[in-house]
Amino acid sequence: GGAGGARGGAKVIIEPHRHPGIFVSRGKEDALLTRNMVPGESVYNEKRVSAEGADGEKVEYRQWNPFRSKIAAAVIGGVDNVHICPGAKVLYLGAASGTTVSHVSDVVGPTGLVYAVEFSHRSGRDLINMAKKRTNIIPIIEDARHPHKYRMLVGMVDTLFADVAQPDQARIVALNAQYFLKNGGTWMISIKASCIDSTADPNAVFASEVKKLKGDNLQPKEQLTLEPYERDHAVVVGVYRPVKKQKV
């Protein structure tokens, strides 16, 4: 690993995380990082840290805040596999202004691709502007309920991530998977219990959502809550149309 000096000479050591494409800085406080695709620029005023790489070249990283990103919270929460790695093609539903999308763009790098779908025009403007500097992001201002409207813009993807916070989100994921997620591809969905049913017990809501997903060939593998970063939120990770094992 490369040791280097951050601003002010504080000693920071940057190590690769267990998940490829994600890094951790060890210092006074540990922080999750992604390698900045656009060195010298922050997207949402997040902190940047530089370090010298193996070949003596300067490498810049951006801090990834788990309070602002569900994927970061899931990584810190110990999710087994995020399936967002260098070279991956990702369909991201509910991109908002693109703060998390920018980190996903860092992780997948120049050989990967992020199709970022957001319906709100206000957030969409920020998303489009951010994507101008990151050419591995394909911004799509359209309703994720209607994947047929953006079918010309999206290829087959390895991973589908959804953070749409809609009561019918299981259906939204199933529809998009049917169009764009390859067989054996991975999906990850963030479920905010109060967006589905604000009166029911969160665990009951998660269970009923998982049941809906299963019915659409979205086979869950793991589930974790996002405490302490988000309240009554769960992330479920699974496989789409798992390739059947041969019976022995």
Place this chain on the structure above:
Amino acid sequence: MSGLHLLLESAGGFALFTHVSGDETATLSDELQKAVSDPAKFSQAVKLHSFRPFKDAEDALSAINDLSEGIACQGLVDFVTEQLGASSKPGKSSKKSSSGASGASLGVVHQAIGNALSESVPGLSVRCDAVTQELLRGCRAHFAALVGDLLSAADIERAQLGLAHAYSRSKVKFNVNRADNMII
């Protein structure tokens, strides 16, 4: 043979494929699922029939604007008519009466474009069901391999990037109220 064709709308242009292996009832079986996942097997079952690239960025943008509303743009109607049309009658004079001599059937991914095309192209029978959707998943997955030298994977991604920016910018710009379309 009647033959099933498949229409895939890409950011680079419209592509028509021919489903050559006849056993389409097996499409949903495990066997065909495997074939759809395997590029070598899939490219034996489905071949490129023809490809119509967009002339320029403007052509592509107007195509996606129409397509997203379920409208078949003139370029698509002309392309399908030329490739699969039963009669050479121009325009939409006779609807379904012309005895689809070619018997060509076209598989599409969404019913809206299917309806639009069957109204505009005489003698064309359109299919949109689980089988065609499954085959089109395969076409999307192996698109670069199927179109061969016409478009590389990098060309396709560049086309997607350019068109997505143009489409998304126009969406944001044409928001008449300038108010946000918040979702519930």
